[in-house]
Amino acid sequence: MPFFDLAWLIPLLPLAAFVLITLVPAIGRSRKASYTTAIALLAISTVIAWGVLFQAVIDDGFPTTPEPAELVTGEGAVAESADAEHAEHVVPFGGFGKFYARSFAWAPDSLSLSDRSGTFKIGYRLDAPVALMLAMVTLAALCIHIFSVGYMAHDEFPAGHQRQSRFFSYIALFTASMLGMTLADNLLLFFICWELMGLCSFLLIGFWYFKPSAREAAKKAFITTRIGDVGMLLGILYIYNASGSLTFGTAPGQIFNPEFLTAIGNAPSLISGMTVASAMALLLFMGTVGKSAQFPLHVWLPDAMEGPTPVSALIHAATMVAAGVFLVVRTFPIFVASDILPVVAFIGAFTALFAALIAVAQYDIKRILAFSTLSQLGFMVAALGIGAWVPALFHLLTHAFFKALLFLGSGSVIHGMEATVGHDPAKAQDIRNMGAIRKFMPVTFFTYIAGYLALAGIFPFAGFWSKDEIVADALKESHYVVYGVLTAAAFLTAFYMTRQIMVVFFGKFRGYDPRPNDIDHSEAVAVAAHAHDDHADHGHHAHTAHDPHESPRSMTGPLIVLALFATLAGFVNAGMFGIHWLSDFLNQKAPEFTPTAPLIATVTALLGIFLGYLVYRNAFARATDRDPLARALGPIWVLLENKFYVDEIYNKTIIALTYGAGWLLSWIDRHVVDRVVNLTGLVTLFIGRFNFIIDDFTLNTGTDAMGEGTIIVGDGVRQSATGKIQDYGAYIFGGVVVVALIYLYAF
Structure with a gap:
């Protein structure tokens, strides 16, 4: 199983190209060294990916066979027997038949995302769809990388500016993200790579950032796809809350376990009339709608043409938009269990x-x-x-x-x-x-x-x-x-x-x-x-x-x-x-x-x-x-020609309301919050000055006067202590006289 054991290198080699181009000056400062590094490492990934596919074909699949299990639908019937018309599309949900998986402990975690052992594990999972996707992505991306050498050859820039090196580092990271997502054995790693692709799309669509249209297109793509990603993240959290796991597979504690699918297919969700499986699938599908540019979140994809043409090819063919469709394929058991x-x-x-x-x-x-x-x-x-x-x-x-x-x-x-x-x-x-x-x-x-x-x-x-x-x-x-x-x-x-x-x-x-x-x-x-x-x-x-x-x-x-x-x-x-x-x-x-x-x-x-x-x-x-x-x-x-005015409708409604809300919040911040804060500061300053007056002219002066009086009294008392008995007798006599007078006049 040499190629199966090397599969982890498929995304890591393009990632290594990104790191080398970015951090090694000798590579990053040279256009030729940059594209040579990116293409060479991706070519090795391509060889490994196609080796995985050929080995799977020769070996008639992958070496690990899942436990026999059928997907149980929300009605409690086995899918294959319940709907014979769809039998050719029923997935034997042990990971699309035979599979090959490897994982390693990333960090200890009392809330394990992989098993109940208290260890957070990540890894890769090879099965038939993954092998096909790896072969497709690597070959298409390799062709796009090579094409970019000629297409970007005359992209002029000031001396010492490594713009082309930056381009090849970005597309290497883009490719690595898609490959990592494809290989991921759990939804968390899947989502991390998914978000990395979103970042790369922003960087590459806006690659010619000196063009206002490119900057706007990059922001539009990033924000629009984030809307779908929020739904996808909620779906992932929902799945984890229900199963205690995010790992693909049918074993107990994994998200395609038949008993778990049966339970969520029958259990009502917080949304009226919708099962838990339906709510999960709908949230995950929001990610697909954003990433694969389905209506109504489609508006970002045409504007993505502002990037260099190889970027357009990479987004439209091998990476970004393919990820949304692959998400549904990867989590299809949950969709089948839903409505x-x-x-x-x-x-x-x-x-x-x-x-x-x-x-x-x-x-x-x-x-x-x-x-x-x-x-x-x-x-x-x-x-x-x-x-x-x-x-x-x-x-x-x-x-x-x-x-x-x-x-x-x-x-x-x-x-x-x-x-x-x-x-x-x-x-x-x-x-x-x-x-x-x-x-x-x-x-x-x-x-x-x-x-x-x-x-x-x-x-x-x-x-x-x-x-x-x-x-x-x-x-x-x-x-x-x-x-x-x-x-x-x-x-x-x-x-x-x-x-x-x-x-x-x-x-x-x-x-x-x-x-x-x-x-x-x-x-x-x-x-x-x-x-x-x-x-x-x-x-x-x-x-x-x-x-x-x-x-x-x-x-x-x-x-x-x-x-x-x-x-x-x-x-x-x-x-x-x-x-x-x-x-x-x-x-x-x-x-x-x-x-x-x-x-x-x-x-x-x-x-x-x-x-x-x-x-x-x-x-x-x-x-x-x-x-x-x-x-x-x-x-x-x-x-x-005006695309049904969807962009204009969004600009006049959602975007206008967003800008309006932003202006209102800005006004409130400047004219209400700031003034309250300033008034609070003035009141605090006034109280401080008042306290200073009280402290300086009342407390300090009174305290000083008391101290000085005490000193004077002390000096007087000290001087009265002469040591002569006749003086003490006079003091006693005077005291008796005072007491007698008080007694006479008081009573």
Whole structure:
């Protein structure tokens, strides 16, 4: 079991790269040393991760088999026997079949999060979904790291400024966080890595912090995802309060123990009409809604395009958004024991269609892909909601490859366009300024086509097998509303991606910046100088204007690798050909293949492609032309182009109320609290001065007078003590006289 025992190195090696780049001056001050360190250590992690997967395949799983146990639903029936229709998606909840786990004591803890021994343990747990995720994340992240070398090569900065080193340290930490979350054997470690990803997204989206839009996007992403994270944290605390553990597994005291699931599936929660399991699942799902950008917390993901394109690829493919879906997969026993799966399906299906509609009317090449990611995540979440966790995981894996390909491909296009239109993202990323890019960038074009066909769901590309399996499951299980919504979203996906392909790669090139042969030398120098000043708008160096060019091999190489996976990855579960390797590896019953749903899905995708071709084959003769659909749809187009005004609604309501509350609290602080504090200070000062007067002129003076009087009396008494007996006799006589007089006059 050499690779299984080395699995702990998979997240630690990228973490080590982050530490080395950050703390070792010889590495951190050198761009080449920084990216070499990050890529080399991630490459080792990739070898180990794929070694784990291959070893699991060769050994027919993992060496530890859990105790036989079935998941018991809230009604007290065994899931597999209670619902035969979902039998192929029932998880043998010992950790998805066989597993391999290692843990170590982190610290003594009277409230153990792992067992009842009083020791807080953390560790890693390998099972089939984890092995698949590790292989996907490491390979996709490695391609993105390598692509970044070429893409960020001309990110100019002042001498001595280690901005590129900072970039590679951030993406190494980002990757390490996702890998650590995937391997975690308990929800606490899972959540720690989850939050580290949130931090990294903030740092990378706002990497070009000198751009106000990047700063705002980073804050928006961080705050929006924190809303979901609060719910997730409450769910984790709820689980710990109920079980006394956060460890994955079916053993007594672990959170997937059948008796525990039965108990929480039947026990009422504090929320009326909701079981404890439903409350837990709903709180956990809030984390998914935030991290995987599901409606209504989707608004951060399109703005995340403000970061460098490799960051967009990392967020949309290998890390951030995949984490939310994986959270539901990882804790699926709790979801099955709950009653909220219909809510999950509704939110996923709604997001899939909602985002696809918006993508139709976008002009930024990266934003089109961003809304595409929202839509595809909706497919995965909807699949989880109908109980089809295997197709959801399958689509998560294939989507990572072809979406990373598309984002890196868009980065390659942007890199080529900047040579012509400058470094302003409003120009370099606007598809209306492109056209005929295939002539200038053939490698980028052919690899991009592979990603496009995979996303559109065309046979035999990866998306055909994974996405259509989700739609087929919805139809087979009679979830007709979900099926209809996802079919409509699939049609729109094929349409808006064809729109992008036609406008970007076909037609006439519409770059409108002056060409060198149209201006004299002095003007050319001015254009170059202006572009150089504009490098801050995108982070790349300046060129004089000329035609777009193909990207260097450090960028096209990863595109070719990802294109291969976008083409072939789907065959691991090609039911049409009787291939069910993925289902078998996940220890699940393979669904019976029926041609109806794939045929309908293929026809739907082809119709979307055909309609997109008809509408956009002659569109945009000039960059300033209106979109053909804008003329046809009128106000509906405006609604789609403005993303249904969700951001504006949030700005006018929640954000305005938040700012209003902040202003009110600030006013109260300045005019009420501060004045009360100042008044208290003045009163205290007055009391102090009054006490000073009393102390100085009354207490001190009186005390001094008493002391002086005592001294005087003492001196007088001392002088009266002469030692002569006749003086004492006189004193006695005088005293008797005084007493006699008092007696006579008083009585």
